[in-house]
Amino acid sequence: MTPPASELQIYSVEDRSPGTATCVVRCVGGVARTGRRFTLHSPTDAPTPPPLLTLDHINCYGKPMEFLDPPHSATVRLSGEGTDSLTKGIVLTSAETDDP
Incomplete structure (x- = not known):
């Protein structure tokens, strides 16, 4: 069974x-x-594929973390071409899932 995709909702930028953004998610x-x-x-009919963002760093209550799971929040650093599009409420979906 394939694990679900990761989803992060932007609370604030x-x-x-x-090329980089620090966000609370x-x-x-x-x-x-x-x-x-x-x-x-x-949109599914977009002429170009959506930009990819890389999750570079997770900081949860002052501690660096390797992962973040629901329903927790953290400050994260994202990098990539799509950082200009990040605003409150946007949901990011992982482009790949963990292998079991």
Whole structure:
């Protein structure tokens, strides 16, 4: 059985620079792990595939973490071409799942 995709909902964007963003997120599905790549939800008829974002760092209550699971929140650093599109309420979905 394939584990569910990881989903992170953006609560706020705390800092943004070209290609990176620091956000407060809540894990709303699956287990999000550092190094995992995420996509922004986009219409199925979009002319180009959605940009990929990499989850570079998870910080939960001042401690670096390797993963985040529901219903926990954390500050995360994301990198990639889609960081300019991040706003409150957007849900990111993992582009791959863990192998059992």
